[in-house]
Amino acid sequence: MSDSINFNIIGIAHTPYKQKFGIPRQPGLAPDIPGTLVINPPFNREEAFRSIEEFSHLWVSFVFHGIQQNKWQAMVRPPRLGGNKKVGVFASRSTHRPNPLGLSVVKLESIEIKPQQLLLHISSHDLLDQTPVVDIKPYLPYSDAIETASNGYAPAPESNLYEVKFSKQSLDFIDRWQHQQAENLKSQLVSILSQDPRPAYSKDDPQRQSYGMKLYNLDIQFSIENNCMKIDDITQI
């Protein structure tokens, strides 16, 4: 057997996350963020997905295509340890692995079959826009959910860690935007920002108080004020 294996890209994830900053560190943390897996030919055949709608959740294997260069490291600094302590790469979910493969459980919302096109509408994911998908399998709770499993150094995050506030300007923008789009932008921003997307190293930087994040075609400007996330402004890119 040779030392490398080629995989087929079976589809591409289309998601509102246009940059890595702001994406939850695991799926399930921002449940209302939508996404669509657009399946590539020749895999976009209806029969290849027949009965998939019987499952509420799917395992999605994907390629971390957005990393700068795939330099794997034996030890990494997980954000959950504040970026200070190192653990082995295989004891982490780091993107800097020998093979840049990611694995996420996502919620299957619906399947849409059009002529020449098959779409899986999903939510509750952590996928950068344009992520190449290499496999999809049903999630089986009887086998995959292990109630007695231990979390190691990564205990479940507290829910809604930060309160999220909106400036009048940003609320006016959201009102206008939601009028045209089906998405509930306000609740999506709360679910993303309440998780505190800031990298560990910038949290202690007193100079760094304001941040920008791209979601859909929007530039979201926010700052930290009295331990609250405050959305200062939203503009269309």
Ligand code: SAM
């Ligand atoms: N749930 C996956 C896993 O365990 O393999 C991903 C975990 S990884 C810690 C999650 C981070 O990967 C996200 O916060 C996002 O910044 C990053 N990410 C998501 N899709 C990516 C992509 N296509 N390329 C590079 N980074 C990506």
